[in-house]
Amino acid sequence: MIAIETHNLSAGYTTPIISGLNLSVNAGDYLCITGPNGSGKSTLMKTLLGLIPPLSGSVKIHAGAGDVGYVPQQNDLQKDFPASVSEVVMSGFQGRLGLRPFYSQHEKESAESAMMRMNIAELSRKSYRELSGGQRQRVLISRALCAGRKIMFLDEPVAGLDSQSAKEMYRVIHELNTEGMTVIMISHDTESSMKYATRVLTLGRA
Amino acid sequence: MAEKLSMYLAFPFVQNTLIVGVLIALCSSLLGVVLVLRRFSFIGDGLSHVAFGAMAAAAVIGFSDDMPFILAVTIICAVILLKSGRNSAVKGDAAVAMLSVSSLAVGYLLMNVFPSSSNISGDVCTTLFGSTSILTLSENDVRLCVILSAVTVILFVYFYNRIFAVTFDEEFSTACGTNAKLCNVFTAVITAVVIVLSMKLAGALLISALVVFPALSAMRVFRSFMAVTISSAIISVSCALAGMLVSILAGTPVGSTIAAADMIMFAVFFVMGKILGRR
Numbered sequence: 001m002i003a004i005e006t007h008n009l010s011a012g013y014t015t016p017i018i019s020g021l022n023l024s025v026n027a028g029d030y031l032c033i034t035g036p037n038g039s040g041k042s043t044l045m046k047t048l049l050g051l052i053p054p055l056s057g058s059v060k061i062h063a064g065a066g067d068v069g070y071v072p073q074q075n076d077l078q079k080d081f082p083a084s085v086s087e088v089v090m091s092g093f094q095g096r097l098g099l100r101p102f103y104s105q106h107e108k109e110s111a112e113s114a115m116m117r118m119n120i121a122e123l124s125r126k127s128y129r130e131l132s133g134g135q136r137q138r139v140l141i142s143r144a145l146c147a148g149r150k151i152m153f154l155d156e157p158v159a160g161l162d163s164q165s166a167k168e169m170y171r172v173i174h175e176l177n178t179e180g181m182t183v184i185m186i187s188h189d190t191e192s193s194m195k196y197a198t199r200v201l202t203l204g205r206a
Numbered sequence: 207m208a209e210k211l212s213m214y215l216a217f218p219f220v221q222n223t224l225i226v227g228v229l230i231a232l233c234s235s236l237l238g239v240v241l242v243l244r245r246f247s248f249i250g251d252g253l254s255h256v257a258f259g260a261m262a263a264a265a266v267i268g269f270s271d272d273m274p275f276i277l278a279v280t281i282i283c284a285v286i287l288l289k290s291g292r293n294s295a296v297k298g299d300a301a302v303a304m305l306s307v308s309s310l311a312v313g314y315l316l317m318n319v320f321p322s323s324s325n326i327s328g329d330v331c332t333t334l335f336g337s338t339s340i341l342t343l344s345e346n347d348v349r350l351c352v353i354l355s356a357v358t359v360i361l362f363v364y365f366y367n368r369i370f371a372v373t374f375d376e377e378f379s380t381a382c383g384t385n386a387k388l389c390n391v392f393t394a395v396i397t398a399v400v401i402v403l404s405m406k407l408a409g410a411l412l413i414s415a416l417v418v419f420p421a422l423s424a425m426r427v428f429r430s431f432m433a434v435t436i437s438s439a440i441i442s443v444s445c446a447l448a449g450m451l452v453s454i455l456a457g458t459p460v461g462s463t464i465a466a467a468d469m470i471m472f473a474v475f476f477v478m479g480k481i482l483g484r485r
Contacts, residue, residue: 046377049381050381051377051380051381065383068381070377070378070381070382072375072377072378072381075375075377077243077244077245077374078374078375080425081243081374081431082243082424082425082428082429082430082431082433082434083370083374083430083431084429084430084431084432087370087430087431087432088374090367091367091370091371091374091375091378091379092382094367094368094371094379094382094384095382095383095384097367097368101363101364101365101366101367102366102367103367125430126429127429127430129429130429143378147378147381147382153381
């Protein structure tokens with residue numbers, strides 16, 4: 001079953017960085033996107049997610065609104081942001097709020113199970129800014145699990161982690177994949193990503 | 207002293223001042239949390255200068271009720287400034303500086319070229335520092351202030367979870383289908399409204415104190431968004447009340463007294479944060 005398809009896709013902000021991309025990702029695939037800086041990895045991911053409109057061509061994601069999770073790169077604003085871990089994880093449900101102002105009990109319980117799944121349940125009342133890089137990444141993955149459990153996009157999930165935490169992170173992502181989740185990940189670290197990825201897309205400047 | 211206070215509190219204009227002051231303090235603190243966390247603190251300051259320019263222009267044009275005009279001008283500028291977003295921080299920064307200094311210059315120029323009263327420097331001083339203008343609120347001002355504050359608080363509570371999500375991570379929110387752009391426009395409009403309302407209380411140059419200090423104080427000690435938001439509101443309202451009462455009793459200017467109370471509170475929370483070992 002196909003999860004994501006692109007047809008003659010050109011992606012970029014004003015001028016195309018990637019052009020004529022025909023890609024199809026099957027459900028359950030573990031796709032690793034690699035390539036040098038500036039080759040358009042993040043741009044491609046954002047285009048697939050609909051954050052940047054495609055310059056030409058099309059993207060089709062065969063999933064509902066509540067099926068896609070996204071783990072973006074950590075940004076500077078978050079370094080001293082006063083937010084508890086559970087507040088951050090709960091925000092994964094924002095797409096399902098609709099006209100409701102607050103999250104439901106059921107969503108609170110799902111958030112707890114997502115935190116349990118990522119082994120951060122005991123951190124739920126801690127502040128995000130006091131966590132280590134690896135712990136933060138687990139928080140962001142928990143949040144992505146709340147947003148969707150069929151396809152997960154990860155933009156350099158091991159950036160800034162020490163080698164031990166990075167290894168652990170790859171293991172966690174691999175586990176999610178073996179449970180049936182489609183994984184699309186950007187990584188610089190080709191060696192480790194090759195180990196788990198079922199498919200690799202290498203972007204380069206033409 | 208208590209006698210003097212109860213005598214003053216019996217006056218309707220003093221009661222109006224207290225009501226308006228508390229409402230403005232509440233709104234500005236809620237907004238402040240968002241602006242500080244998104245690194246937009248300076249926008250509040252810039253917009254207050256815009257409001258000053260708009261007020262001068264309104265006086266020259268000769269509006270009998272200048273509030274709608276000032277609101278409109280400030281809202282438009284707020285939308286333009288916030289639209290640049292976080293991706294163009296440097297550009298946005300320069301834009302704020304440019305807009306605020308131009309508004310000040312044009313405002314002062316207009317006030318001098320087309321003087322509406324003989325005491326220009328007194329007028330300018332009042333507009334910039336608030337001085338006693340809060341005590342001369344019209345019925346209309348009070349009504350408008352109560353309505354706009356109520357709307358602001360209701361919208362903030364209703365959109366609380368989305369506001370948190372977009373403030374924490376705009377990109378993720380967009381990917382989840384939250385309309386972050388609309389959320390930003392909404393923030394801009396609320397910012398402009400709060401600024402214009404606070405101008406009567408604190409004066410154009412002192413508004414930022416009401417916006418940024420309560421949030422910064424709360425962030426020293428509290429670690430979750432909910433706790434920071436609630437404590438920021440409590441800090442802001444109590445500082446505003448304390449400031450207004452002191453200013454009534456001691457005859458000091460309202461705006462700067464409230465700002466001083468906010469500063470002292472920040473110092474207290476800063477020390478508390480250090481003692482509690484917060485980073």
